Amino acid sequence: MKKCVVILSGGPDSVTAAYWALEKDYEVHALTFNYGQKAQIEIKHAAEISKTLGITHKIIDLSNLSEIYEGVTSLVDSGIEVTGEFTDPIIVPFRNGVFLSIAVAYADGVGADLVLYGAHAGDEEFYPDCRREFYEAFQEAARLGTGRGITITSPLSHLRKSGVLREAARLSVPLEKTWSCYLPGPDHCGACESCNNRRRAFAEAGITDPTKYEHE
Amino acid sequence: MKKCVVILSGGPDSVTAAYWALEKDYEVHALTFNYGQKAQIEIKHAAEISKTLGITHKIIDLSNLSEIYEGVTSLVDSGIEVTGEFTDPIIVPFRNGVFLSIAVAYADGVGADLVLYGAHAGDEEFYPDCRREFYEAFQEAARLGTGRGITITSPLSHLRKSGVLREAARLSVPLEKTWSCYLPGPDHCGACESCNNRRRAFAEAGITDPTKYEHE
Numbered sequence: 249m250k251k252c253v254v255i256l257s258g259g260p261d262s263v264t265a266a267y268w269a270l271e272k273d274y275e276v277h278a279l280t281f282n283y284g285q286k287a288q289i290e291i292k293h294a295a296e297i298s299k300t301l302g303i304t305h306k307i308i309d310l311s312n313l314s315e316i317y318e319g320v321t322s323l324v325d326s327g328i329e330v331t332g333e334f335t336d337p338i339i340v341p342f343r344n345g346v347f348l349s350i351a352v353a354y355a356d357g358v359g360a361d362l363v364l365y366g367a368h369a370g371d372e373e374f375y376p377d378c379r380r381e382f383y384e385a386f387q388e389a390a391r392l393g394t395g396r397g398i399t400i401t402s403p404l405s406h407l408r409k410s411g412v413l414r415e416a417a418r419l420s421v422p423l424e425k426t427w428s429c430y431l432p433g434p435d436h437c438g439a440c441e442s443c444n445n446r447r448r449a450f451a452e453a454g455i456t457d458p459t460k461y462e463h464e
Numbered sequence: 465m466k467k468c469v470v471i472l473s474g475g476p477d478s479v480t481a482a483y484w485a486l487e488k489d490y491e492v493h494a495l496t497f498n499y500g501q502k503a504q505i506e507i508k509h510a511a512e513i514s515k516t517l518g519i520t521h522k523i524i525d526l527s528n529l530s531e532i533y534e535g536v537t538s539l540v541d542s543g544i545e546v547t548g549e550f551t552d553p554i555i556v557p558f559r560n561g562v563f564l565s566i567a568v569a570y571a572d573g574v575g576a577d578l579v580l581y582g583a584h585a586g587d588e589e590f591y592p593d594c595r596r597e598f599y600e601a602f603q604e605a606a607r608l609g610t611g612r613g614i615t616i617t618s619p620l621s622h623l624r625k626s627g628v629l630r631e632a633a634r635l636s637v638p639l640e641k642t643w644s645c646y647l648p649g650p651d652h653c654g655a656c657e658s659c660n661n662r663r664r665a666f667a668e669a670g671i672t673d674p675t676k677y678e679h680e
Contacts, residue, residue, distance in 0.1 A: 346569055385605040389604070
């Protein structure tokens with residue numbers, strides 16, 4: 249059976265990528281990263297969804313990376329508040345580079361020839377490590393660094409977030425079980441950048457939003 | 465002051481890279497990785513050398529990566545013996561890819577425009593992630609993934625191991641404080657692949673080997 253590694257954050261994008269891979273008959277090995285993010289709850293969501301799907305799931309503890317992300321990003325540093333303002337430092341430098349490198353190491357070990365993550369067209373403007381040119385370059389580095397051809401891609405790269413939700417609906421993804429908020433929960437805050445994007449995308453997609461937001 | 469990040473394993477190659485950067489007047493930020501390697505002692509050597517040099521040093525705990533390296537490499541898995549035979553599975557898949565990705569994230573945070581590691585020409589035959597073509601491709605991925613130009617290189621790439629030791633001698637590197645062995649110590653085993661390389665390189669370089677080996 250052909251195998252793939254999916255970077256699974258627990259958000260709608262990466263969960264949709266996992267469902268996409270299952271539809272394509274891949275044996276899915278999911279990796280979730282604890283990098284000290286305030287939204288630890290997303291890890292629990294990723295675990296629950298993996299269990300439902302019956303796929304292999306590993307949680308990789310990188311919480312010590314907070315050492316290098318302190319002072320840099322509000323998603324990790326407790327001293328920097330998540331306000332929902334446009335100026336929030338929500339970029340975690342080269343996060344997908346770190347995640348992809350470990351996913352490639354894992355893929356090499358289990359003999360997978362595909363690594364998927366949930367980057368989509370709506371991310372490209374703000375996050376350089378979500379762009380196609382980035383993951384294509386990373387794929388080339390991975391080929392040279394492992395001596396094996398491992399394809400790195402996102403099955404959602406041509407879609408904006410509303411398109412991802414429509415694809416999710418087609419694949420019967422349990423969207424109510426996914427997590428987007430930058431904060432610890434237990435409900436989505438409804439005010440941070442990621443909650444705003446989630447809410448807007450549901451509206452644009454014409455799909456009923458099953459999310460409970462603290463701030464409506 | 466111009467800054468660089470050095471991946472410092474505690475071995476002679478990476479320590480020489482750090483000395484090289486200091487000679488070039490870089491402010492050096494050293495990163496050492498605990499990836500569950502049996503040779504935990506090398507981390508202590510890296511810390512001591514950093515202290516002597518008065519450089520910033522962070523130890524990043526990736527010991528949870530043993531989850532993905534179990535069954536794959538004798539350098540991590542306690543069930544796979546390090547015998548010193550040529551057939552030992554001593555390759556840790558994409559290890560330098562993982563280390564470089566975190567070094568790039570760190571460099572982006574501290575504003576360094578150079579990332580160094582200690583790959584040299586003698587490694588290139590066996591380790592794809594020590595080859596120049598690999599780190600040049602990785603540099604391109606890092607540029608695209610961070611939106612910043614960060615140079616990734618090894619100042620030793622043109623040298624074989626004996627040449628590295630001669631360069632180390634020129635830079636007054638305290639070679640007796642470096643660690644090469646794949647095993648936990650307290651002395652170098654003198655029988656593993658890495659001890660064999662170390663011993664041979666000292667002989668080739670014509671430098672007195674200060675290392676105490678268990679097996680002479």
